[in-house]
Amino acid sequence: MKERGMDRFALIIDHESCWGCKACEVACKQENHAPEGIRLIHVSEDGPRMAGDRLNFVYRVNTCRHCDEPECVEACPEEAIVKRDDGIVILDEKACTGCGLCMDACPHQAIAFDNDRGVAQKCNLCYHRVDRGLEPACADNVCLAHCIYFGQPDEIEKGMSRKRQQTQ
């Protein structure tokens, strides 16, 4: 057991397994109703490009990484973004003034801007679900590749390496 106050939750995506089906994107929409054009989780194509002597082509799933030292938290002048003790980084839309500094600070382009309401938006890791004992929508067994993992990082790493061993 980890001590209280240390990171407990993470969302980890096994990109090698992702098929690009985008079910996670729609599961997120169904749960969070982000406005049209805003994708709090977003699947995009990477490649095809040569990797060694063969062409490779993978999908990349981009969403907030809930960084250990989130630059968006530092950048926000309103303190509208906080990192909780359990590791989840939450952007509070009500406190957001729409200055956009967090978007510039984010190294992962994981923060979007809602033009209609004039606020920044990002994945809050469905904390409203997590706090009530449910999984985040994208990680709640929608993914046909079972490639979105939610939980304690070391447990996830164990699960992923078990899968890799089977495949080889």
Place this chain on the structure above:
Amino acid sequence: MVEFVYSNVEREMEVYGYDAVVKSHCRMCHGGCGVLVYTRNGRVEKIAGDPDCPINHGTLCSKGLASAQLAYHPDRLTYPVKRSGPKGSGRWERISWDEALDAIADRLLNYREAFGAETVVLGYGTGRENEAVIYRFANLFGTPNVLTAGHFCYGPRIATSILTCGTNPIVDYENNPRCIMVWGNNLVISNPDCYKGEPFSRALDAGAKLIAVDPRLTRIAARADVWLPLRPGTDAALALGMLQVIIEEGLYDREFVENHVHGWEPFVRRVEEYPLDKVEEITWVPAAKIREAARLFATSKPAAIQWGVAIEQQINCADNDRLLMFLMGITGNIDRPGGQVLFKPPGIRNVGHFGAHRMLPGIQREKRLGGERFRLAGQFAIINPKCVWDAILEEKPYPVKALFFISSNPLMTRGNAAEVYRALKKVEFMAVADFFMTPTAEMADIVLPAATWLEMDYIGDFWKRHGYILPRRKVIQVGECRSDHEMLNDLAHRVGQGEHWWDNFEQALDWILEPIGITWQDFKKRDYIRGDVLYRKYETRGFSTPTRKFEIYSTVLEGMGYDPLPRYREPPESPYSTPELYRKFPYILITGRRLPGFFHSENRQVSWLRELHRDPVVEIHPDAAKKEGIREGEWVIIESPRARVRQRAKFFAGMDPRIVSAEHGWWFPEKKDPGHGWDESNINMLTDNAYEACDPAMGATHVRTLLCRISPEKRS
């Protein structure tokens, strides 16, 4: 062990205060996935996969997740309408169901009386679990003409598998194939007919080897141990090449061939006509790669082939299907655990029985459009679409007077869309049942509001060959929408078929289930029913074919006057069959790669799905784009010898630079004029449907490979 089942139903109910959760069966595609539908105050609030369902194990695709957005869409047609202006004017008047069905019944009866039942054509698109009621209605009405996608989708697999081994061999993912050869299929995106991506994905995670046959580098191809990027349309030659390797190197299952195969020797002689150097020349795939794939497939036990529609929308349709079955067969993978199994459905009244094919009088069956030309299709009650358009436009062999399309948008989805348009424009009477006013519905006289899967009771996967049936339970009512089954049950009474139908459709479900001793109400309480799972059934009973053997040499095709052995035919338009045309149209155009969120021409108005893919996109190799002066993201004109359409250019280096890959099914519901942009980006404006270009046995329209040129729209 199922490791990934999370969904906590009780907690979900508690946290969100839902009133109820209903287990049902999604049909945003052909059906398949078990779902949980959460409701509050009678409204669907959330849809999730059902963790107890053996098909999808709780996962669900983008389409299924967006079902409620479709059901509650503000543009949905929620009451019947009749045309109140000229055809295609977009002027409609609300009418009652009684008025609509009486008017349709009246017209159909009058045409039957005056011109014969065969002048009335019913139609559906791809399989939407309404085929059994539509065939029942047509057969009892006396028309042999039901126009479906069956000539070039799934119908050929059913027809050729019945000829070869009695039924469609389904991959047994549950028992972990050690090698999977995915042939022209992207099941992780399309989740086609009897398959879902999840069990396939899991079999790969369990260590299966992977071979991909695809002109494009899909993610499946990128993950494959061997990728065979064949020249589009040369599947039959490639399969013959692999068979050649397997036979030459003695890698086939001798016991199976000796005891259970019909026609081995003539087949071997036919295969010898395709030496590997010739196959390399035809397919553009290096001989060494073909050999490597053939060896891997033949020496991995068990092994399976994941196939689909791409190989059927070609002139080689029936032979492509047969050749892949022969690969499964001679390697000993038919009806073996982890191979491809001839699954038995539960012992209910099946689709064929319900479809009342035996009640169509012989004299009417002989009038089936195209039945003499496409004889294998005719045998399976399938017709080629051009036969219908010609019967309307040329009135040969007789005039078709009325069309009734149920969940079909042929203006978008059949070859030679300009001809389809002329036929729909000319036909005397047309009724359509659909969710929205599609470009096809806009050409109708009467349009009926169809129910989505959330609004009906039905026996899900009734028509499939994987051995399961699952209850689809009605959750909501939207407007006056009715299921296709209820609608036809009602119409049947109005045209005098009442004695063969029911007071309500629940009684029909009872009748289907009766042989296994349960009613619909009993079935509704279960998650699913599976037929007995038995392997190697042929060892005791033989195969369900005329010779009781696995027919590599088809006695049925021979009897119909076709070549009993498979062969390769060059695509009707190609660098080799039409070299002069190729100089003017120097790219091979492939059509119809699958996209998340869409199902053929559907879902362009569902915002969560349209957001995934805003515009029609044509992929072009960066080298070709440079040559043509095309910039990434700009609109380009794609032109075939028949017409031109526009799609947005995207660079894609994962294919031969001589290939261009366009999307199908595109219309624009956001354009409010009645045409909804049906001919702007519709790839079937470019395709051909000439009889000579169709598969000679199945009548499959060759829409997957043609020749084109491509240029920036601004310059054109």
